[in-house]
Amino acid sequence: MGDYYQNVTSHKYEKAINIISKSKLIRKKRNKLLSNFENGRLYFLTNDYQKSNDYLNAADDILESNFKTGKDLALSNLINPMMETYRGEDFEKFLIYFYKALNYSELGKPEDALVEARRITLASDRLDQVVKNTKKYNIDAFSLNLQGMLYEMGGDINNAFISYRNSVNVYLEKNNSFYGVPIPEQLKADLLRTASQLGFIEEKNRYETIFNKKFNTESQGSELILFLEEGGGPVKEETSFTIVYSNGKSFYNFVDQYGVYHSFPFDYIGNGINTTKLSNIGTFRIALPTYRINYPNAAPLSISLNDSSYHAEIAQNINQLSLAMLQERFLSDLTKAIIRYLVKHSTEKGAAKIATNIAEKKGENSNSTETEKKKNAENAKKIGDAVGFMMDITNSITEKADTRCWLSLPAYISYVRIPLKEGENSISIDYKGQTKIINISEKKGIQIKSIQL
Secondary structure (H helix, E strand, O other): OHHHHHHHHOOOHHHHHHHHHOOHHHHOHHHHHHHHHHHHHHHHHOOOHHHHHHHHHHHHHHHHOOOOOHHHHHHHHHOOHHHOOOOOOHHHHHHHHHHHHHHHHHOOOHHHHHHHHHHHHHHHHHHHHHOOOOOOOOOOHHHHHHHHHHHHHOOOHHHHHHHHHHHHHHHHHOOOEEOOEEOOHHHHHHHHHHHHHOOOHHHHHHHHHHHOOOOOOOOOOOEEEEEEEEEEOOEEEEEEEEEEEOOOOOEEEEEOOOOOEEEEEOOOOOOOOOHHHHOOOOEEEEEEEEEEOOOOOOOOEEEEEOOEEEOOEEEEEHHHHHHHHHHHOHHHHHHHHHHHHHHHHHHHHHHHHHHHHHHHHHHOOOOOOHHHHHHHHHHHHHHHHHHHHHHHHHHHHHOOOOOOOOOOOEEEEEEEEEEOOOOEEEEEEEEOOEEEEEEEEOOOOEEEEEEEO
């Protein structure tokens, strides 16, 4: 997928579409969700909003279904997790609603965009049930902020206020920063403004105290909420870990990618592993995914309209979010990888034993001397060892990490609210020595638009 990623980051979207349409990997049934992710984003970038939503709706339908099967589990344990049906990262699932809402906005269908706002709540509830009572990613502050914007665009100020407040509270619960993103000043202003509009003075005063700052709470009239998507997102790669079993104890030591030893308690009882399977296993290698960051820092940019300057704030740091997702489930992935090794190791032993037994039976002869019988047993054992060795080689070759991810995502998503004057508005964006002009016609209320820098 290297050529595909290169063309996406170089803004050669038509070429990227052509590459992905011919990709044998993407066309496999197990990668149907990934195919819809990529095509949905690519057609969004080519301004084919309807076709983009056709793919994103198909991805949404897949996510709505329970598509993990016993076959997936068997393939994952016997070969590697790349053979499973791709189910997407949790943050990728939320980004579907972002792009679908943008598509509906561009297509002039604000009511459909509101549907996506409501579905963000349903997705949050589902995720919260999965990771309940943990400190893992269980809600998305950016999606809640987006939800508030969509409700406000639809004239539902009460639900907009609730969404802004929910988003703010997520930031506050995480010490004012959500996976590398400080709470946006614009979000604070939007919360206070909608609270003022609804006459929720106590709420407004409480949050002003929390923010230690007062904001202009007057409505700006016609506005553009402009999202700026920047850089190529992170790419999953494979890294190997050396696992050392502490014989007689229920833990492993593993060597991380920096050569540092760590102790890892392995719940073999909870995972249904018999202690006999843990014996006689010394050192072995497993593969796990890691992310390579290709665009580490957001570049400075300036936005201007009618001699006024505007500052965009980062709303979602996909670099940080991606790294955090793998870190949060590292022990879980490590446990699955160890179980996968134990299953493969069992198949090696089983295959070797079967081969030995078959060879022994073939060589059986009632007239054989004791010397001949002993020689036959030795030869049978050699055949069994050879079969076991070949199985070991096969298992080592097939040990791979699941390196699939939504490659066409940006590294950062920023946003800014810009008041529009009557008629045409030419917004100037200066980025990396180049100027991009966006022409927007003023309309009543809020418009939402996104551009890839």
